[in-house]
Amino acid sequence: MTDKAMAMEPAGDANDLSMAVLNAIQNPVILVDENGLVAFANWEAESFFGASANHLARHNISAFIPFGSPLLTLIDQVRERRAPVNEYRVDLSSPRLGADKLVDLYVAPVLSAPGSVVIVFQERSMADKIDRQLTHRGAARSVTGLASMLAHEIKNPLSGIRGAAQLLETSVNDEDRALTRLICDETDRIVSLVDRMEVFSDERPVDRVPLNIHSVLDHVKAIAKAGFARRIKISENYDPSLPPVYANRDQLVQVFLNLIKNAAEAIGDRTDGEIMLTTAYRPGIRLSVAGTREKISLPLEFCVHDNGPGVPSDLLPHLFDPFITTKTNGSGLGLALVAKIIGGHGGIVECDSQHNRTTFRVLMPASKGPAADDDEIPMTKGNIA
Numbered sequence: 001m002t003d004k005a006m007a008m009e010p011a012g013d014a015n016d017l018s019m020a021v022l023n024a025i026q027n028p029v030i031l032v033d034e035n036g037l038v039a040f041a042n043w044e045a046e047s048f049f050g051a052s053a054n055h056l057a058r059h060n061i062s063a064f065i066p067f068g069s070p071l072l073t074l075i076d077q078v079r080e081r082r083a084p085v086n087e088y089r090v091d092l093s094s095p096r097l098g099a100d101k102l103v104d105l106y107v108a109p110v111l112s113a114p115g116s117v118v119i120v121f122q123e124r125s126m127a128d129k130i131d132r133q134l135t136h137r138g139a140a141r142s143v144t145g146l147a148s149m150l151a152h153e154i155k156n157p158l159s160g161i162r163g164a165a166q167l168l169e170t171s172v173n174d175e176d177r178a179l180t181r182l183i184c185d186e187t188d189r190i191v192s193l194v195d196r197m198e199v200f201s202d203e204r205p206v207d208r209v210p211l212n213i214h215s216v217l218d219h220v221k222a223i224a225k226a227g228f229a230r231r232i233k234i235s236e237n238y239d240p241s242l243p244p245v246y247a248n249r250d251q252l253v254q255v256f257l258n259l260i261k262n263a264a265e266a267i268g269d270r271t272d273g274e275i276m277l278t279t280a281y282r283p284g285i286r287l288s289v290a291g292t293r294e295k296i297s298l299p300l301e302f303c304v305h306d307n308g309p310g311v312p313s314d315l316l317p318h319l320f321d322p323f324i325t326t327k328t329n330g331s332g333l334g335l336a337l338v339a340k341i342i343g344g345h346g347g348i349v350e351c352d353s354q355h356n357r358t359t360f361r362v363l364m365p366a367s368k369g370p371a372a373d374d375d376e377i378p379m380t381k382g383n384i385a
Contacts, residue, residue: 034115266308
């Protein structure tokens, strides 16, 4: 072993303790030597790069990151200046690492080993999702005010317009009667739209109880199979040990019915269309509550997957904003309402989409009490058509 390697490698128990500390860090950490080889990678780094530490050690760091990545420039800067550098929102997405690999980087020199640098990766995906969710909630609040205004300022005049059209209908010829019928139909459509928007202005507290989410999902699946998704395969992969969710049953039915209907409409007439419902426990996701020191854990993950064509990339960041839709006759309020309901329950909802694979993911807090409907439907695990 060279003197340089001995300087980098603590002896005996100190080395074991150092390895334990580095592996306990929840962020990927790697050591790149003066030749660009990955001399060390903790467990999180192995998961991040999808390769073992031994495999990483046989290759240059440039083999694992996108061509021309700014990370290589940062490494050169740190070696030259011998001072640490932070860089935020660096995109490392690639076919090897996968999509949405947006990270913050901390690159620091190793003074005992000239030319070597330590790189710490902080993944931005969840932070960005939460930021977007807060934006969605702000947009929903703006629709709340708009809905209240529309209810008072538009519905009353529309009622008068429709009444006048009905009076005219009795005294005009058949050709003009078609126009009065058009006026009535269009005013009815506008009133229906305003009624849907009024849901956003309803800020009354809802009754919530501990619920078995699988009971809710099975109920929604039965509705879908009896109607709009009768020709689409709906499968399940449930975690049978999942604790109950503290929620309002009717509102959760509304949320997942909306998500499954969107998935079915995206699939369309495809003969191989499939929707999968999954539940899982994901510890480690915590949100701070404004105005308090309390942090809420969101370990319950409920997903609706479909193999439709996917959501256009330019639309994805705004998918939960009001009036955003890909449907020809859609109002763009369905997903905004989903975001409002889940936000009201203290959770978040996000969408990940690629070609032939779209996932709507709902993260919610767990209940501390037993589920109110534990005896109704047994929780099962596996793929059930």
